[in-house]
Amino acid sequence: MSTPVGLTAPYEPSNREAPPRLASIDTYRGLVMFLMLAEVLELMSLSAAFPSSSIAQWLAFHTTHVAWVGCSLHDMIQPSFTFLVGVSLPFSLAARRATGATWSQLATHALWRSILLIVLGVLLRSLGKEQTNFYFVDTLTQIGLGYFLLFCLAQFSWKRQIAALFVILVGYWGLFALWPLPTADFDYRTVNVPADWPQFLNGFAAHWNIGTNPAHQFEVWLMSLFAQEEGYVAARGGYSTLSFIPTLATMLLGGLAGLVLQRPQSVNRKLLSLLLPGAALLAVGWGLGEVGVCPVVKRIWTPSWVLVSGGLCWLVLGGLHLICDVRGWRMWAWPLLVIGANSIVAYVMSWTMEKPIRAFLERHLGEGTFSIAGEAWHPVLLGSSILLVMWLILLWLYRQRIFVRI
Numbered sequence: 141m142s143t144p145v146g147l148t149a150p151y152e153p154s155n156r157e158a159p160p161r162l163a164s165i166d167t168y169r170g171l172v173m174f175l176m177l178a179e180v181l182e183l184m185s186l187s188a189a190f191p192s193s194s195i196a197q198w199l200a201f202h203t204t205h206v207a208w209v210g211c212s213l214h215d216m217i218q219p220s221f222t223f224l225v226g227v228s229l230p231f232s233l234a235a236r237r238a239t240g241a242t243w244s245q246l247a248t249h250a251l252w253r254s255i256l257l258i259v260l261g262v263l264l265r266s267l268g269k270e271q272t273n274f275y276f277v278d279t280l281t282q283i284g285l286g287y288f289l290l291f292c293l294a295q296f297s298w299k300r301q302i303a304a305l306f307v308i309l310v311g312y313w314g315l316f317a318l319w320p321l322p323t324a325d326f327d328y329r330t331v332n333v334p335a336d337w338p339q340f341l342n343g344f345a346a347h348w349n350i351g352t353n354p355a356h357q358f359e360v361w362l363m364s365l366f367a368q369e370e371g372y373v374a375a376r377g378g379y380s381t382l383s384f385i386p387t388l389a390t391m392l393l394g395g396l397a398g399l400v401l402q403r404p405q406s407v408n409r410k411l412l413s414l415l416l417p418g419a420a421l422l423a424v425g426w427g428l429g430e431v432g433v434c435p436v437v438k439r440i441w442t443p444s445w446v447l448v449s450g451g452l453c454w455l456v457l458g459g460l461h462l463i464c465d466v467r468g469w470r471m472w473a474w475p476l477l478v479i480g481a482n483s484i485v486a487y488v489m490s491w492t493m494e495k496p497i498r499a500f501l502e503r504h505l506g507e508g509t510f511s512i513a514g515e516a517w518h519p520v521l522l523g524s525s526i527l528l529v530m531w532l533i534l535l536w537l538y539r540q541r542i543f544v545r546i
């Protein structure tokens with residue numbers, strides 16, 4: 141049985157025995173994809189129109205990425221998507237083994253999936269470009285770079301997976317901690333960062349500053365191999381291909397959570413096994429950032445970010461497990477399941493269909509239609525219409541039982 145990225149063989153009839161489905165995983169996946177598609181609402185635009193509104197400012201913060209240190213709801217989209225890839229893996233492996241798949245067949249499938257994810261990520265990032273944009277910090281490419289390693293680690297016991305997680309986090313932290321700091325007269329403008337940028341870190345935490353960390357140096361070296369831009373000096377926003385290493389740690393955390401869900405045990409014990417580790421991960425990660433040992437930075441996927449975002453993912457998954465699987469309250473999640481059932485299609489749609497749908501609506505309904513509540517609400521109403529059209533397309537695919545898988 142073939143499964144998509146982050147999707148555990150949804151809603152496909154089969155004559156073979158397969159692990160039972162968990163609505164919590166499907167609901168979480170649908171929620172993540174909804175938040176990604178909801179970028180078209182442009183809710184952050186309301187902060188300029190209503191500067192005195194605390195709600196508008198709150199929406200602006202949580203629908204954009206933080207500049208460097210910290211976390212918003214928007215920042216949790218990528219780690220949640222990545223985490224769910226790990227959660228799904230134990231179920232996917234169990235389903236494929238139930239069909240009699242050998243280890244070599246599983247490994248070949250995992251390697252093919254890794255390559256396909258990398259290629260798809262590069263192709264999506266190349267849309268509208270004059271040449272192939274070899275950009276490896278996209279969500280799909282980051283997952284693809286680490287997916288085969290995740291598969292290999294998943295063959296070991298959960299204790300060894302935890303050991304691997306520890307090695308990855310400590311090793312990646314050590315790489316940054318031992319990297320020499322720039323001289324006092326270093327000109328940050330040479331790495332496209334204003335000299336008065338307010339997000340600079342001081343003291344030991346300065347090892348994780350933008351433009352002077354080892355991930356940045358690796359990115360400059362890697363991009364020079366592809367000669368995409370003459371005089372390439374820095375990645376936009378400080379992102380780096382090297383983040384696939386701690387991204388693997390996020391997928392490992394997801395895989396461990398998947399093993400908890402898969403394990404036969406009492407309801408209370410399973411809930412505690414999700415909620416307590418989640419709270420611990422969140423506390424430890426945030427604490428490391430607060431004391432300056434390792435700042436919480438999503439853009440370079442610091443080890444503390446792995447712990448903070450991973451802890452939040454464990455808590456959300458635990459809460460949804462209680463609501464959807466234990467209590468059986470699932471009807472409310474149906475709109476999300478429609479999205480999550482075709483997660484790859486939804487991801488590709490977010491890159492390819494927003495502009496065509498926007499042009500279609502404005503051409504046939506008129507731009508004035510979306511300004512009926514005032515100019516401030518124009519992007520929100522137009523974005524809501526685009527989101528509705530996308531959801532209706534996904535609904536049609538869902539009802540036709542068309543599920544695109546990688």
